[in-house]
Amino acid sequence: MSLDISHLSKIHEGDAEQSDIRIFSDITCRVETGRFLSIVGPSGCGKTTLLRIIAGLEPASGGQVLLDGEVVRGRDQRVGLVFQEYALFPWRTAIRNIEMGPEIAGVPPDERRAAAMQYIRAFDLNGFEHAYPKALSGGMKQRVAIARTLIMNPRVVLMDEPFGSLDSQTRNDLQNFLMTLWTRRKDTVLFVTHNVDEAVYLSDQIMVLSKKPTHILKIFDVSAPRPRDRTSRESNRVRKAILDLLAGPS
C-alpha cells in the first residue's frame, strides 16, 4: 500500500501570550508500496509530529494523508506506529503486550496467544515472554514494541527513532534484524531517525528536513543492493551529501 503525504502543514495555535508556532508546512512526498523511506532532520523539526499526524493521533493544520490514493481521516487501522520510547504497558508481560492489539480486536485467547508466540520466537524473545517490561533490556523492549505493532499487520508502518536510545552494538543488531524482517514482509515503512548512517543503511529513500520553520531540503535515493556494506563508496557518498546538506546554510 502506498502512502502519500500531500502539502501537510502543522501550526500550533498560539494564545494571548504566545503567537502561533509553525512547525512545518508544505511537506509532500510519496512512499511507494513496499518501500522504505527514512526521515532525518534536526531535533525539534517536527518528525514526531509528522508521524503522529499520519497515524491519526493528532490533526494536521492543512494538507492530506492518502493511502493508495484515498484520503485518510483520523485514525486508520492500516497504519501502525512504533513509538520513540517503546511505550510498552508496564503491567503487561512481553507476550501480553504483543497480544494487546488482537485482544482489542476480539481475537479468541488461544488464537492470539499462538500468534503472539510466533512473534516471540521470530523476534528472539524466547524465555522472556512472561517477563514484565522492567525486566527487559532496551533491545528486547524495542523488539516487543515492534512485534506489538506488526502483529496487527499494518499496511504502512511508521517508526519513530525506534533505535534511538540503544547502544551502538544493539542498534546494529536491530537494524540487521529489521532489514531481514522487512525483506521478507515488504511493508511500506516510514522511518524517523537522527542517525544518518542508519538511514543510509536501511532506506530506499531519505527525506532530509530543515530546521524550523521546517521544509523538505531534499529527497535522496539510495540504490545500493541489500544487504548493504556500511562503508561502501555509494553509502559514503550519500552519507556525505546528507551531512553537508544538514550542516550547510538553510
Added chain:
Amino acid sequence: MRPPLKASNIIPVITLLAVWQGLCSVGLIPSYKLPSPIQVARGFWDLLTLGMPPGHSLIYHILYSLWRVFVGYAAAMATAIPLGIAMGWSARLRNLVGPILEILRPIPPLAWIPIAILWFGIGIQSAAFIIFLGVFFPILLNTIDGVRSIDPVLIEAARTLNATDRDVFQKVLIPGAVPAIFTGMRIGVGIGWMTLVAAEFTGVRQGYGLGYMIMTARDIQRADEIVAGMLVIGLIGLSIDGALRFLERRLIRWR
C-alpha cells in the same frame, strides 16, 4: 516491606509487657486506671466466654463491626474507583465535581454522625455511612492521581492498536491506576476502622460492635475489658492491612 516476625521484633514487645506487669504488680499503676497484662488477658477471656454485656460475646461484636466496615468500604470502593477514574480522565468532570468535593472533604467523618443518625437512624446504615465517608476520599483522590500519572503515550499506544474509549478504560486506565488505588484502599481501611469504633460509641441498635462493647465495659468500670477490646481493634486493623499488602504484592508484580 514489613519485617517478618523474628526474635528481635518480639523482644521489645515482651519487655514492654514485663515492665507494664511489674509496675502494676508493685502498685505503681492502679488497676482501675490501667489493668496489668494478666488482668487484660483475663478480661479478654471474659469477653470471649461471658460477653459484654453478658451474653454478647466478643466474636459477635467483631463480626458486627467487620460487617459494618465491609458494607461502608464496599460502597466507597464501588463509587470512588469509577468516579476517580472518570475524574482522572476528564478535566471537565474534575472541574465540575472537584469544588464540591473540596468543600466536603475537610469535614471529618465523625462530624457527620449527628446528621447520619437523623437520616438513617441508629443502626448499620448510619455506621456504614460514616465509614463510607471516611474511606471514600482517600480512595477517590488516590485513584484520580493514579489515572493522571499514567503516561499519555500509553493511551496513544492503545489508540494505535485501535482501542475504543472503553478499551482504554479497561486495559490502560484501570490497570495503570491499580497501584494508586491500592494505596488509597490501605489508607481507607485504616481510617474506616478508626471511624467505625467511634461511630459505634454513639450507639448501635443491635447492641453489638466493638465500639459499643468498649463503651458498655466503661459504663461498669471494667478497665480490663476496655483495654482487651482496644487491643482486639488494633490487631484486627493490623490483620486487614496485612491482607491488603499481601494482595497488593500478588497483584502488582510489574512495578
